[in-house]
Amino acid sequence: MPSNVEIKATVSDPGKFAEKSSELSESEGAIIRQHDTFFNCSTGRLKLRDFMDGTGQLIFYERPDTDGPKLSRYSISPTNDPSTLRAVLSDALGVKGEVRKERRLFLIGQTRVHLDTVEGLGHYMELEVVMRPEQTVEEGQQVALNLMDQLGVSQESLVTGAYMDLILKECKET
Template structure:
């Protein structure tokens, strides 16, 4: 496991919504035009922790430990997160499982699209269904510029209030148990 001295804290403006038709989203994304980047199978193992959320994300070619804080809100919300690349995820998972305990495991197939500073995720989550997530990374632009871009993508994809979800996939899976 490689740990650098400093893991930057990054801020997002994000939202999650139920998606009734990924095909319609793909058409809208192409018209924006957003760029398709990848189709990724992800396994997120969430661990019990006293504050925020902690998950180990495992993909075919890499793994990351992600710590983040965000409110559960049915509107666009700000979150702060840190991502640490992990070279030995199985050993880390064993240690975290023994010390913190596993809260829940989320498995999903994700289609990743990019538009400016916004990541658009078309997700198929095992035992939950289809969702769309927007994550506008706030780095080189102001919060106002990020908000404008976020709202533009939301409008283009016709994401409406009734489709918005405030909980994480992990919370939804725990609620459905």
């Protein structure tokens, strides 16, 4: 199963973060709209990512709900019919919730840097260090920590869990 080392954090100044990411990636980043539907499952997380263009991905992943760099293992299956797949999985498993976001993707070395505007939550960043077969988790964590420093991401801004968890928490508190 492929893996990456991930971190997620809040972003107080998305313009400044985008500027630093652009400098490091030497690109303006790619804008991607995503509608993620999370389904009930007994282990890990199962989501259908709809790219809002007739394509999508069914993604299963497992990772600990801790802040800081953490290992995530995942499986991805592409689909050209996300709406029908969503209906089937909704009937079979039930929907846990949905996340809508606009993502600006930057590639820096082996790391996918996301600047996300999440509907109902605000601005966040994610680092996904795509692990090479020969790399250890510790090496991936060090790549993430170094990039955090370069991007000005503080330990205090780190977030645990997935956007779905944050949305569900917001719903319980209101």
